[in-house]
Amino acid sequence: MDDCIFCKIIDGQIPSTKVYEDDRALAFLDINPQAPTHIVVIPKAHMRNILECAAREDDLLGYLMGLVAQLAKDQGLADKGFRVITNCGEHGAQSVEHFHIHLLGGAQLNGKMG
Ligand code: 5GP
Ligand code: ZN
Numbered sequence: 001m002d003d004c005i006f007c008k009i010i011d012g013q014i015p016s017t018k019v020y021e022d023d024r025a026l027a028f029l030d031i032n033p034q035a036p037t038h039i040v041v042i043p044k045a046h047m048r049n050i051l052e053c054a055a056r057e058d059d060l061l062g063y064l065m066g067l068v069a070q071l072a073k074d075q076g077l078a079d080k081g082f083r084v085i086t087n088c089g090e091h092g093a094q095s096v097e098h099f100h101i102h103l104l105g106g107a108q109l110n111g112k113m114g
Contacts, residue, residue, distance in 0.1 A: 004097070006042050027042075
């Protein structure tokens with residue numbers, strides 16, 4: 001999608017620090033990290049949010065969640081724990097309308113979720 005920041009990261013128009021890449025997914029460091037480890041996991045196909053991802057015929061959403069868990073282990077977060085977030089729409093304060101999953105860890109996170 002032409003004016004989508006994350007599509008531009010996927011095709012290299014915007015640089016990013018990549019953590020993992022395959023034919024379906026990309027994981028990169030968040031530019032404004034909210035924890036010592038803050039990784040953003042996205043599908044390579046453009047879709048707006050978790051609702052659109054869940055509506056697909058394939059198991060992309062399950063695949064992405066499995067990837068998040070694998071990355072948590074690879075990043076050494078499994079022992080102490082971590083947080084997985086996806087923001088959706090206005091009330092969810094989603095700022096980039098390309099579906100993404102945040103993986104946060106590496107320190108004790110705030111107990112508040114909102
Ligand atoms: P949201 O608020 O939509 O859930 O999360 C969007 C995230 O994308 C934010 O945490 C923000 O810091 C990150 N972000 C926005 N633009 C860029 C960018 O150009 N590069 C990287 N690496 N992260 C970005
Ligand atoms: Zn996009």
